[in-house]
Amino acid sequence: MNDATVQQLATDVRRGDRRALARALTLIERGGAPVRSLRQALSGYGVGSLVGITGAPGAGKSSLTTVITQELRQRGMQVGIIAVDPSSPLSGGSLLGDRIRMYDLAGDSGVFIRSMANRGQYGGLAATTLDAAMLMRAAGFGMVLLETVGAGQSDVAVVDVADTVLLVEAPGMGDEVQSIKAGLLEVADVIVVSKSDRADAPATLQQLRALIRMQMDADDVWSVPVLPVSAVQHTGVAGVVDALVGHAQWLQTHPATWRQQRRQLLSLQRALESQLRDAVQQLPGWTTALTQLGQRDSDALARQLLEEFVVSGFTKE
Amino acid sequence: MSEVPIRVLVAKPGLDGHDRGAKVIARALRDAGMDVIYTGIGQTPHMIVEAALQEDVDVVGLSILSGAHMTLLPKVSTQLREAGLGHCVIVAGGIIPAEDSALLTSQYGIDAIYGPGTNTDEIVAFIRATVAARRATS
Numbered sequence: 001m002n003d004a005t006v007q008q009l010a011t012d013v014r015r016g017d018r019r020a021l022a023r024a025l026t027l028i029e030r031g032g033a034p035v036r037s038l039r040q041a042l043s044g045y046g047v048g049s050l051v052g053i054t055g056a057p058g059a060g061k062s063s064l065t066t067v068i069t070q071e072l073r074q075r076g077m078q079v080g081i082i083a084v085d086p087s088s089p090l091s092g093g094s095l096l097g098d099r100i101r102m103y104d105l106a107g108d109s110g111v112f113i114r115s116m117a118n119r120g121q122y123g124g125l126a127a128t129t130l131d132a133a134m135l136m137r138a139a140g141f142g143m144v145l146l147e148t149v150g151a152g153q154s155d156v157a158v159v160d161v162a163d164t165v166l167l168v169e170a171p172g173m174g175d176e177v178q179s180i181k182a183g184l185l186e187v188a189d190v191i192v193v194s195k196s197d198r199a200d201a202p203a204t205l206q207q208l209r210a211l212i213r214m215q216m217d218a219d220d221v222w223s224v225p226v227l228p229v230s231a232v233q234h235t236g237v238a239g240v241v242d243a244l245v246g247h248a249q250w251l252q253t254h255p256a257t258w259r260q261q262r263r264q265l266l267s268l269q270r271a272l273e274s275q276l277r278d279a280v281q282q283l284p285g286w287t288t289a290l291t292q293l294g295q296r297d298s299d300a301l302a303r304q305l306l307e308e309f310v311v312s313g314f315t316k317e
Numbered sequence: 318m319s320e321v322p323i324r325v326l327v328a329k330p331g332l333d334g335h336d337r338g339a340k341v342i343a344r345a346l347r348d349a350g351m352d353v354i355y356t357g358i359g360q361t362p363h364m365i366v367e368a369a370l371q372e373d374v375d376v377v378g379l380s381i382l383s384g385a386h387m388t389l390l391p392k393v394s395t396q397l398r399e400a401g402l403g404h405c406v407i408v409a410g411g412i413i414p415a416e417d418s419a420l421l422t423s424q425y426g427i428d429a430i431y432g433p434g435t436n437t438d439e440i441v442a443f444i445r446a447t448v449a450a451r452r453a454t455s
Contacts, residue, residue, distance in 0.1 A: 019401055022373040029321045093322055093347040099368060100357035106364040112371050115354045117322075 010041035046137030052162025060194035063231035080136030196228035333383035345437035394426035
Protein backbone atom coordinates (compact mmCIF):
# COMPACT_ATOMS: atom_id res chain seq x y z
CA MET A 1 0.00 0.00 0.00
CA ASN A 2 1.60 3.28 -1.10
CA ASP A 3 1.62 6.49 0.88
CA ALA A 4 -0.97 8.28 -1.26
CA THR A 5 -3.41 5.43 -0.56
CA VAL A 6 -2.69 5.68 3.17
CA GLN A 7 -3.26 9.46 3.09
CA GLN A 8 -6.57 8.95 1.27
CA LEU A 9 -7.53 6.32 3.85
CA ALA A 10 -6.73 8.77 6.67
CA THR A 11 -8.91 11.42 5.04
CA ASP A 12 -11.78 8.94 4.68
CA VAL A 13 -11.43 7.90 8.34
CA ARG A 14 -11.68 11.54 9.41
CA ARG A 15 -14.86 11.87 7.34
CA GLY A 16 -16.29 9.03 9.42
CA ASP A 17 -16.33 6.48 6.58
CA ARG A 18 -16.91 3.13 8.33
CA ARG A 19 -15.41 0.96 5.61
CA ALA A 20 -12.25 3.11 5.64
CA LEU A 21 -12.08 2.84 9.43
CA ALA A 22 -12.35 -0.96 9.20
CA ARG A 23 -9.59 -1.14 6.60
CA ALA A 24 -7.35 1.20 8.58
CA LEU A 25 -7.81 -1.01 11.65
CA THR A 26 -6.61 -4.01 9.64
CA LEU A 27 -3.61 -1.98 8.48
CA ILE A 28 -2.75 -1.32 12.10
CA GLU A 29 -2.86 -5.01 12.94
CA ARG A 30 -0.46 -5.63 10.08
CA GLY A 31 2.04 -3.05 11.34
CA GLY A 32 4.95 -1.54 9.45
CA ALA A 33 5.47 1.72 7.59
CA PRO A 34 1.81 2.46 6.68
CA VAL A 35 0.98 2.57 10.40
CA ARG A 36 3.54 5.29 11.01
CA SER A 37 2.02 7.34 8.15
CA LEU A 38 -1.47 6.80 9.56
CA ARG A 39 -0.31 7.91 13.01
CA GLN A 40 1.22 11.08 11.56
CA ALA A 41 -1.87 11.84 9.51
CA LEU A 42 -4.35 11.29 12.32
CA SER A 43 -2.76 11.99 15.67
CA GLY A 44 -4.36 14.98 17.31
CA TYR A 45 -7.71 14.51 15.59
CA GLY A 46 -10.72 13.62 17.69
CA VAL A 47 -11.25 14.37 21.32
CA GLY A 48 -12.94 11.23 22.63
CA SER A 49 -11.66 9.46 25.68
CA LEU A 50 -10.42 5.87 25.88
CA VAL A 51 -11.93 3.78 28.65
CA GLY A 52 -10.24 0.46 29.46
CA ILE A 53 -12.64 -2.10 30.93
CA THR A 54 -10.94 -4.81 32.92
CA GLY A 55 -11.77 -7.47 35.48
CA ALA A 56 -11.60 -11.21 36.03
CA PRO A 57 -13.09 -13.56 33.42
CA GLY A 58 -16.82 -13.80 34.00
CA ALA A 59 -16.97 -10.55 35.99
CA GLY A 60 -19.35 -9.13 33.41
CA LYS A 61 -17.18 -6.97 31.18
CA SER A 62 -19.04 -7.63 27.92
CA SER A 63 -22.48 -7.15 29.47
CA LEU A 64 -21.32 -3.93 31.14
CA THR A 65 -19.79 -2.71 27.89
CA THR A 66 -23.15 -3.28 26.20
CA VAL A 67 -25.26 -1.37 28.73
CA ILE A 68 -22.73 1.48 29.00
CA THR A 69 -22.82 1.80 25.21
CA GLN A 70 -26.63 1.87 25.20
CA GLU A 71 -26.59 4.65 27.81
CA LEU A 72 -23.99 6.65 25.84
CA ARG A 73 -26.08 6.24 22.69
CA GLN A 74 -29.12 7.62 24.53
CA ARG A 75 -27.00 10.64 25.40
CA GLY A 76 -26.31 11.09 21.70
CA MET A 77 -22.71 9.92 21.71
CA GLN A 78 -21.10 7.68 19.09
CA VAL A 79 -19.26 4.77 20.65
CA GLY A 80 -16.33 2.69 19.45
CA ILE A 81 -15.64 -0.70 21.04
CA ILE A 82 -12.40 -2.66 20.85
CA ALA A 83 -12.97 -6.18 22.18
CA VAL A 84 -9.83 -8.16 22.86
CA ASP A 85 -9.74 -11.95 23.19
CA PRO A 86 -6.76 -14.29 23.53
CA SER A 87 -5.05 -15.97 20.60
CA SER A 88 -4.45 -19.69 20.60
CA PRO A 89 -0.77 -20.15 21.46
CA LEU A 90 -0.71 -23.30 19.34
CA SER A 91 -2.26 -22.27 16.03
CA GLY A 92 -1.97 -18.48 16.28
CA GLY A 93 -5.66 -18.31 15.42
CA SER A 94 -8.39 -17.06 17.69
CA LEU A 95 -12.06 -17.37 18.49
CA LEU A 96 -13.44 -13.89 19.13
CA GLY A 97 -16.84 -14.16 20.77
CA ASP A 98 -17.57 -10.81 22.40
CA ARG A 99 -20.13 -9.95 19.75
CA ILE A 100 -22.43 -12.67 21.08
CA ARG A 101 -23.03 -10.72 24.29
CA MET A 102 -23.18 -7.41 22.41
CA TYR A 103 -26.16 -8.66 20.40
CA ASP A 104 -28.30 -5.67 21.39
CA LEU A 105 -25.80 -3.28 19.80
CA ALA A 106 -25.70 -5.02 16.41
CA GLY A 107 -27.00 -2.93 13.55
CA ASP A 108 -26.71 0.44 15.36
CA SER A 109 -24.82 2.72 13.00
CA GLY A 110 -23.65 4.87 15.93
CA VAL A 111 -21.64 1.96 17.29
CA PHE A 112 -18.53 0.40 15.79
CA ILE A 113 -17.27 -2.87 17.27
CA ARG A 114 -13.90 -4.34 16.38
CA SER A 115 -12.69 -7.69 17.74
CA MET A 116 -8.97 -8.17 18.15
CA ALA A 117 -6.82 -11.15 19.04
CA ASN A 118 -4.01 -10.42 21.48
CA ARG A 119 -1.47 -12.47 19.51
CA GLY A 120 0.01 -13.53 22.84
CA GLN A 121 2.20 -10.46 22.85
CA TYR A 122 2.65 -8.31 25.90
CA GLY A 123 3.76 -5.06 24.31
CA GLY A 124 2.34 -5.51 20.85
CA LEU A 125 -1.26 -5.48 21.94
CA ALA A 126 -0.94 -2.24 23.88
CA ALA A 127 0.52 -0.47 20.86
CA THR A 128 -2.11 -1.90 18.52
CA THR A 129 -5.05 -1.01 20.74
CA LEU A 130 -3.72 2.50 21.29
CA ASP A 131 -3.51 2.99 17.52
CA ALA A 132 -6.97 1.48 17.07
CA ALA A 133 -8.41 3.88 19.64
CA MET A 134 -6.68 6.78 17.88
CA LEU A 135 -8.41 5.78 14.62
CA MET A 136 -11.81 5.54 16.26
CA ARG A 137 -11.38 8.94 17.89
CA ALA A 138 -10.33 10.46 14.58
CA ALA A 139 -13.46 8.96 13.01
CA GLY A 140 -15.55 10.93 15.50
CA PHE A 141 -16.35 8.51 18.29
CA GLY A 142 -16.92 10.41 21.53
CA MET A 143 -15.93 7.48 23.67
CA VAL A 144 -13.92 4.36 22.90
CA LEU A 145 -14.40 1.35 25.16
CA LEU A 146 -11.57 -1.15 25.28
CA GLU A 147 -12.66 -4.50 26.65
CA THR A 148 -9.69 -6.57 27.72
CA VAL A 149 -9.07 -10.32 27.92
CA GLY A 150 -9.57 -10.27 31.65
CA ALA A 151 -6.38 -11.84 32.91
CA GLY A 152 -2.64 -11.93 32.64
CA GLN A 153 0.18 -9.66 31.72
CA SER A 154 -1.33 -8.23 28.56
CA ASP A 155 -4.23 -6.95 30.60
CA VAL A 156 -1.98 -4.77 32.71
CA ALA A 157 -0.42 -3.36 29.55
CA VAL A 158 -3.85 -2.54 28.13
CA VAL A 159 -4.82 -0.80 31.34
CA ASP A 160 -1.84 1.46 30.89
CA VAL A 161 -3.00 2.79 27.53
CA ALA A 162 -6.45 3.89 28.73
CA ASP A 163 -7.36 7.40 29.89
CA THR A 164 -9.86 5.94 32.33
CA VAL A 165 -9.60 2.48 33.84
CA LEU A 166 -12.89 0.84 34.75
CA LEU A 167 -12.49 -2.21 36.98
CA VAL A 168 -15.37 -4.68 37.13
CA GLU A 169 -15.68 -6.89 40.20
CA ALA A 170 -18.33 -9.55 40.53
CA PRO A 171 -19.85 -9.95 44.00
CA GLY A 172 -18.75 -12.68 46.37
CA MET A 173 -15.30 -13.23 44.92
CA GLY A 174 -13.82 -13.03 48.42
CA ASP A 175 -10.66 -11.68 49.99
CA GLU A 176 -8.22 -13.77 48.03
CA VAL A 177 -9.35 -12.28 44.77
CA GLN A 178 -9.13 -8.80 46.23
CA SER A 179 -5.49 -9.34 47.09
CA ILE A 180 -4.71 -10.71 43.65
CA LYS A 181 -6.39 -7.68 42.19
CA ALA A 182 -4.44 -5.25 44.37
CA GLY A 183 -2.43 -4.05 41.37
CA LEU A 184 -5.55 -3.31 39.38
CA LEU A 185 -7.32 -1.68 42.32
CA GLU A 186 -4.49 0.84 42.47
CA VAL A 187 -4.83 1.91 38.85
CA ALA A 188 -8.64 1.82 38.66
CA ASP A 189 -10.37 5.18 38.19
CA VAL A 190 -13.89 3.80 38.47
CA ILE A 191 -14.81 0.54 40.20
CA VAL A 192 -18.03 -1.23 39.40
CA VAL A 193 -19.58 -4.10 41.33
CA SER A 194 -21.48 -6.03 38.69
CA LYS A 195 -24.53 -8.28 39.12
CA SER A 196 -25.77 -5.99 41.91
CA ASP A 197 -29.12 -7.80 41.81
CA ARG A 198 -27.39 -10.61 43.70
CA ALA A 199 -27.75 -10.87 47.47
CA ASP A 200 -24.01 -10.76 48.20
CA ALA A 201 -23.42 -7.58 46.16
CA PRO A 202 -23.82 -5.05 49.02
CA ALA A 203 -21.08 -6.78 51.06
CA THR A 204 -18.64 -6.64 48.15
CA LEU A 205 -19.53 -3.01 47.57
CA GLN A 206 -18.83 -2.20 51.22
CA GLN A 207 -15.50 -4.06 51.26
CA LEU A 208 -14.28 -2.30 48.16
CA ARG A 209 -15.34 1.11 49.44
CA ALA A 210 -13.43 0.48 52.67
CA LEU A 211 -10.33 -0.52 50.68
CA ILE A 212 -10.53 2.57 48.48
CA ARG A 213 -10.98 4.93 51.44
CA MET A 214 -7.67 3.72 52.85
CA GLN A 215 -5.90 4.86 49.71
CA MET A 216 -7.36 8.35 49.57
CA ASP A 217 -5.07 10.96 51.06
CA ALA A 218 -4.94 14.19 49.04
CA ASP A 219 -7.31 16.82 47.69
CA ASP A 220 -5.93 16.79 44.16
CA VAL A 221 -6.41 13.02 43.83
CA TRP A 222 -9.38 11.72 41.86
CA SER A 223 -11.76 10.13 44.29
CA VAL A 224 -12.46 6.64 42.94
CA PRO A 225 -16.19 5.88 42.96
CA VAL A 226 -17.33 2.32 43.73
CA LEU A 227 -20.67 1.80 42.01
CA PRO A 228 -23.21 -1.03 41.86
CA VAL A 229 -24.61 -1.99 38.48
CA SER A 230 -26.91 -4.68 37.18
CA ALA A 231 -26.82 -5.26 33.45
CA VAL A 232 -29.77 -7.64 33.73
CA GLN A 233 -32.04 -5.17 35.54
CA HIS A 234 -30.38 -2.21 33.84
CA THR A 235 -29.87 -0.35 37.13
CA GLY A 236 -26.93 1.86 38.04
CA VAL A 237 -25.82 2.30 34.45
CA ALA A 238 -26.40 6.06 34.33
CA GLY A 239 -24.25 6.44 37.45
CA VAL A 240 -21.37 4.56 35.83
CA VAL A 241 -21.57 6.67 32.69
CA ASP A 242 -21.67 9.85 34.81
CA ALA A 243 -18.48 8.67 36.53
CA LEU A 244 -16.75 7.95 33.19
CA VAL A 245 -17.70 11.34 31.78
CA GLY A 246 -16.75 12.97 35.10
CA HIS A 247 -13.31 11.38 35.08
CA ALA A 248 -12.69 12.46 31.47
CA GLN A 249 -13.53 16.05 32.49
CA TRP A 250 -11.39 15.79 35.61
CA LEU A 251 -8.40 14.73 33.48
CA GLN A 252 -8.76 17.95 31.45
CA THR A 253 -8.05 20.05 34.52
CA HIS A 254 -5.71 17.69 36.40
CA PRO A 255 -2.67 16.45 34.52
CA ALA A 256 -2.12 12.97 35.92
CA THR A 257 1.61 13.29 36.27
CA TRP A 258 2.63 9.98 37.82
CA ARG A 259 0.49 8.01 35.46
CA GLN A 260 1.76 9.91 32.48
CA GLN A 261 5.32 9.19 33.53
CA ARG A 262 4.48 5.55 34.04
CA ARG A 263 2.90 5.40 30.61
CA GLN A 264 5.93 7.02 28.98
CA LEU A 265 8.21 4.54 30.73
CA LEU A 266 6.05 1.62 29.62
CA SER A 267 5.96 2.98 26.10
CA LEU A 268 9.78 3.00 26.08
CA GLN A 269 9.88 -0.54 27.46
CA ARG A 270 7.47 -1.73 24.80
CA ALA A 271 9.49 -0.13 22.01
CA LEU A 272 12.65 -1.66 23.47
CA GLU A 273 11.18 -5.15 23.73
CA SER A 274 9.73 -5.03 20.25
CA GLN A 275 12.89 -3.68 18.59
CA LEU A 276 15.12 -6.10 20.45
CA ARG A 277 12.93 -9.03 19.53
CA ASP A 278 12.84 -7.99 15.86
CA ALA A 279 16.63 -7.52 15.80
CA VAL A 280 17.35 -10.87 17.44
CA GLN A 281 14.97 -12.66 15.08
CA GLN A 282 17.02 -11.39 12.14
CA LEU A 283 20.19 -13.11 13.42
CA PRO A 284 21.37 -16.30 11.69
CA GLY A 285 21.34 -17.90 15.14
CA TRP A 286 17.55 -17.44 15.40
CA THR A 287 16.93 -20.08 12.73
CA THR A 288 19.33 -22.42 14.50
CA ALA A 289 17.65 -21.77 17.83
CA LEU A 290 14.26 -22.68 16.35
CA THR A 291 15.59 -26.13 15.44
CA GLN A 292 16.73 -26.66 19.03
CA LEU A 293 13.39 -25.89 20.66
CA GLY A 294 12.60 -28.37 23.37
CA GLN A 295 16.08 -29.87 23.28
CA ARG A 296 17.76 -26.98 25.03
CA ASP A 297 16.68 -24.78 27.89
CA SER A 298 14.91 -21.59 26.72
CA ASP A 299 16.94 -19.38 29.06
CA ALA A 300 20.19 -20.78 27.66
CA LEU A 301 18.96 -20.30 24.09
CA ALA A 302 17.90 -16.72 24.79
CA ARG A 303 21.26 -15.99 26.44
CA GLN A 304 23.10 -17.39 23.43
CA LEU A 305 21.01 -15.24 21.06
CA LEU A 306 21.70 -12.12 23.11
CA GLU A 307 25.43 -12.86 23.05
CA GLU A 308 25.31 -13.28 19.29
CA PHE A 309 23.41 -9.98 19.04
CA VAL A 310 26.01 -8.13 21.11
CA VAL A 311 28.85 -9.48 18.95
CA SER A 312 27.22 -8.95 15.56
CA GLY A 313 25.70 -5.58 16.40
CA PHE A 314 22.64 -3.90 15.01
CA THR A 315 21.63 -4.35 11.38
CA LYS A 316 19.24 -1.70 10.10
CA GLU A 317 16.04 -2.98 8.54
CA MET B 318 5.07 -5.69 8.10
CA SER B 319 3.43 -9.02 8.76
CA GLU B 320 0.54 -10.85 7.15
CA VAL B 321 -2.49 -10.86 9.44
CA PRO B 322 -4.36 -14.14 9.88
CA ILE B 323 -7.35 -14.71 7.61
CA ARG B 324 -10.36 -13.08 9.31
CA VAL B 325 -13.62 -15.04 9.22
CA LEU B 326 -17.07 -14.05 10.42
CA VAL B 327 -19.19 -17.03 11.48
CA ALA B 328 -22.87 -16.26 11.83
CA LYS B 329 -26.20 -18.01 12.00
CA PRO B 330 -28.77 -16.08 9.97
CA GLY B 331 -32.44 -16.44 10.79
CA LEU B 332 -34.25 -18.15 13.57
CA ASP B 333 -32.89 -21.63 14.16
CA GLY B 334 -30.92 -22.15 17.34
CA HIS B 335 -28.84 -25.15 16.35
CA ASP B 336 -25.31 -23.80 16.52
CA ARG B 337 -23.26 -26.96 17.04
CA GLY B 338 -22.15 -27.03 13.41
CA ALA B 339 -21.18 -23.35 13.42
CA LYS B 340 -19.14 -23.86 16.58
CA VAL B 341 -17.32 -26.90 15.16
CA ILE B 342 -16.42 -24.89 12.07
CA ALA B 343 -15.36 -21.88 14.16
CA ARG B 344 -13.00 -24.05 16.21
CA ALA B 345 -11.58 -25.81 13.16
CA LEU B 346 -10.81 -22.47 11.49
CA ARG B 347 -9.21 -21.12 14.68
CA ASP B 348 -7.07 -24.26 14.89
CA ALA B 349 -6.03 -23.60 11.29
CA GLY B 350 -4.62 -20.24 12.47
CA MET B 351 -7.48 -17.96 11.46
CA ASP B 352 -9.11 -15.18 13.48
CA VAL B 353 -12.74 -16.22 13.84
CA ILE B 354 -15.36 -13.70 14.90
CA TYR B 355 -18.36 -15.62 16.15
CA THR B 356 -21.60 -13.65 16.33
CA GLY B 357 -23.95 -16.38 17.46
CA ILE B 358 -27.54 -17.11 16.55
CA GLY B 359 -30.47 -14.99 15.44
CA GLN B 360 -28.64 -12.72 13.02
CA THR B 361 -30.43 -10.67 10.38
CA PRO B 362 -28.68 -10.11 7.02
CA HIS B 363 -28.21 -6.44 8.03
CA MET B 364 -26.48 -7.43 11.29
CA ILE B 365 -24.21 -9.86 9.44
CA VAL B 366 -23.20 -7.29 6.84
CA GLU B 367 -22.57 -4.61 9.51
CA ALA B 368 -20.37 -7.04 11.47
CA ALA B 369 -18.47 -8.08 8.32
CA LEU B 370 -17.85 -4.42 7.51
CA GLN B 371 -16.66 -3.44 11.00
CA GLU B 372 -14.46 -6.50 11.37
CA ASP B 373 -13.02 -6.19 7.81
CA VAL B 374 -13.25 -9.94 7.30
CA ASP B 375 -12.01 -11.94 4.31
CA VAL B 376 -14.65 -14.62 4.73
CA VAL B 377 -18.30 -14.75 5.81
CA GLY B 378 -19.36 -18.21 6.99
CA LEU B 379 -23.10 -18.80 7.29
CA SER B 380 -24.66 -21.77 9.02
CA ILE B 381 -28.32 -22.38 8.33
CA LEU B 382 -30.52 -25.35 9.17
CA SER B 383 -33.92 -23.71 9.18
CA GLY B 384 -34.78 -24.18 5.52
CA ALA B 385 -34.82 -20.43 4.86
CA HIS B 386 -31.55 -20.53 2.94
CA MET B 387 -33.07 -19.50 -0.42
CA THR B 388 -34.36 -16.31 1.22
CA LEU B 389 -31.56 -15.40 3.62
CA LEU B 390 -28.36 -16.37 1.78
CA PRO B 391 -29.07 -14.30 -1.38
CA LYS B 392 -29.96 -11.34 0.89
CA VAL B 393 -26.64 -11.53 2.71
CA SER B 394 -24.76 -11.89 -0.56
CA THR B 395 -26.53 -8.92 -2.18
CA GLN B 396 -26.20 -6.67 0.86
CA LEU B 397 -22.49 -7.49 1.19
CA ARG B 398 -21.95 -6.35 -2.41
CA GLU B 399 -24.02 -3.20 -1.83
CA ALA B 400 -21.88 -2.38 1.21
CA GLY B 401 -18.73 -2.57 -0.92
CA LEU B 402 -17.77 -5.97 0.47
CA GLY B 403 -17.95 -7.93 -2.79
CA HIS B 404 -14.45 -9.25 -2.13
CA CYS B 405 -15.65 -11.33 0.83
CA VAL B 406 -15.65 -15.08 0.26
CA ILE B 407 -19.06 -16.45 1.26
CA VAL B 408 -19.20 -20.01 2.52
CA ALA B 409 -22.40 -21.64 3.71
CA GLY B 410 -23.16 -24.83 5.56
CA GLY B 411 -26.17 -26.67 6.89
CA ILE B 412 -29.06 -28.66 5.51
CA ILE B 413 -29.22 -27.41 1.93
CA PRO B 414 -30.56 -29.65 -0.88
CA ALA B 415 -28.33 -30.19 -3.90
CA GLU B 416 -30.56 -28.30 -6.35
CA ASP B 417 -30.65 -25.28 -4.03
CA SER B 418 -26.88 -25.51 -3.62
CA ALA B 419 -26.39 -25.40 -7.35
CA LEU B 420 -28.61 -22.34 -7.66
CA LEU B 421 -27.00 -20.52 -4.74
CA THR B 422 -23.46 -21.04 -6.05
CA SER B 423 -24.24 -20.34 -9.69
CA GLN B 424 -26.62 -17.39 -9.35
CA TYR B 425 -26.58 -15.93 -5.86
CA GLY B 426 -22.92 -15.29 -5.15
CA ILE B 427 -22.27 -18.04 -2.61
CA ASP B 428 -18.74 -19.36 -3.18
CA ALA B 429 -19.10 -22.79 -1.59
CA ILE B 430 -21.64 -24.85 0.30
CA TYR B 431 -20.76 -27.70 2.63
CA GLY B 432 -23.19 -30.22 4.03
CA PRO B 433 -23.03 -32.52 7.05
CA GLY B 434 -20.03 -34.84 7.19
CA THR B 435 -17.67 -32.53 5.29
CA ASN B 436 -14.03 -32.86 6.36
CA THR B 437 -13.01 -29.54 7.93
CA ASP B 438 -9.60 -29.78 6.22
CA GLU B 439 -11.41 -29.41 2.90
CA ILE B 440 -13.09 -26.19 4.08
CA VAL B 441 -9.80 -24.81 5.45
CA ALA B 442 -8.02 -25.55 2.16
CA PHE B 443 -10.78 -23.89 0.12
CA ILE B 444 -10.77 -20.76 2.30
CA ARG B 445 -6.98 -20.45 2.21
CA ALA B 446 -6.80 -20.81 -1.57
CA THR B 447 -9.72 -18.49 -2.31
CA VAL B 448 -8.64 -15.75 0.12
CA ALA B 449 -5.06 -15.88 -1.21
CA ALA B 450 -6.38 -15.41 -4.75
CA ARG B 451 -8.64 -12.48 -3.76
CA ARG B 452 -5.97 -10.76 -1.65
CA ALA B 453 -3.60 -11.00 -4.64
CA THR B 454 -6.04 -9.23 -6.96
CA SER B 455 -7.23 -6.53 -4.55
